[in-house]
Amino acid sequence: MARKAAIIGGGVIGGGWAARFLLNGWDVAVFDPDPQAERKISEVLANARASLPALSDIPMPSEGVLSFAGTITEAVEGADYVQESVSERLELKHRVFAQIQQSAPNVLIGSSTSGFKPSELQERAANPGSIFVAHPFNPVYLLPLAEVVPSPRNPPEAVERAKDILRDIGMFPLHVRKEIDAHIADRFLEAVWREALWLVKDGIATTEEIDEAIRMGFGLRWGQMGLFETYRVAGGEAGMKHFMAQFGPCLQWPWTKLTDVPEFNDGLVDLIAGQSDAQSGHHTIRELERIRDSNLIGFLRALKDRNWGAGKVLRAHDDKRKAALHAEGKIGDGAPLVMAHLRVLPGWIDYNGHMTESRYLFAGSETCDNFLRLIGADMDYVAGGHSYYTAESHVMHLDEAKLGDALTGTVQVLGADEKRLHLFLSILKDGAPVATVEQILLHVDMKAGKSCPAAPEVLAKLMPIAEAHKALPRPEAVGRHVGQRKS
Known part of the structure; x- marks a missing residue:
């Protein structure tokens, strides 16, 4: 019998979660009051169906059954797992958790929040120990990372069960050991974003030039080696100690403006949006999504062939499903x-x-x-x-x-x-x-x-x-x- 995931909030992230679960054989019930939710999720699903199977070397499991619920109670009925992806308003999330736990008090609830700490999400909850952060990255159906952030109120066995569920759908659960605003990855991205806003505001670079600097240079290295391993290689045979000794002093130089934020006003928004429109406005968002997905498939397949980085997650997921096929007598x-x-x-x-x-x-x-x-x-x-x-x-x-x-x-x-x-x-x-x-x-x-x-x-x-x-x-x-x- 197929397991069931309830997706509360069917926007870009919620739709990506729905696709990830559905294409890995889970039944999925979605609740979103937006009258356009069904259309939007169908478009996300179309992209996922065209891309996610291309990462697997064995057939995907039979697709689960997708349904749209009229209420949160209907969506979570019989659910083995719930993923919340509503707007980033803490009071809204609290109301959603309360409604979920009225009818499913013990079900695991992962939140897609990019900023709130789990202890904040758990405030006034009937069962705080079942609520935790499971923060993904867009597109959820292709990128494996999910930051799993518990608080001291989450039983360790519940956290491990949540991580097993995420692995079951081909994700990489990164266990964040300490609560912190914005977790790990978004804190890093926020620093890069802040610096980029200054470069544009000060007229030093355009949005396109900044994107070219990333995708033609260090972005390619980060995709396979991250930050510290990249710098370890940069240190040559002497490794990280040499790199730190050589480049550490530059940390004292006043290069960045990371301690300050440009004034966020209409002028800055218009400047950024205007340059972005000139850079990519000839593509629709759906076209950009398909271009992004196609390129991601190529990157991920190359990493999978080398069993490196995110490719190791893909290999492990294939191996697990191959073992299941053997156990079911479908191979051999x-x-x-x-x-x-x-x-x-x-x-x-x-x-x-x-x-x-x-x-x-x-x-x-x-x-x-x-x-x-x-x-x-x-x-x-x-x-x-x-x-x-x-x-x-x-x-x-x-x-x-x-x-x-x-x-x-x-x-x-x-x-x-x-x-x-x-x-x-x-x-x-x-x-x-x-x-x-x-x-x-x-x-x-x-x-x-x-x-x-x-x-x-x-x-x-x-x-x-x-x-x-x-x-x-x-x-x-x-x-x-x-x-x-x-x-």
């Missing part, structure tokens, strides 16, 4: 064995809009790798000095795959002995093959650089599969040479 079942679930990603597409040639072989490789892990020839086995090497492959391209298509990889063992493994891999779309890959693999002693018998524990798993597969029909494509006519 059937004959041939179902060994991979893949989705055609933006980087897999060629100039014709179809999956590019190399990715058919990649899909086969992923399928084969999962089979090798199934029989125990995994990374630990490779670390021990032995591996299966592909000696020969024959790929047949049978049909087209396009962006977003869900693919399934299956394995049929055609033959196996102590040293050799003969596989036939099928890459299926809607049950029909788009490609097949016939492979011969040799078991190799990597240190000696020559073939050798596989370990007994690997053969103990492999040989029963090979024996069972002898009863399967032999695929027509087996043994075909390149260019051979179909009979």
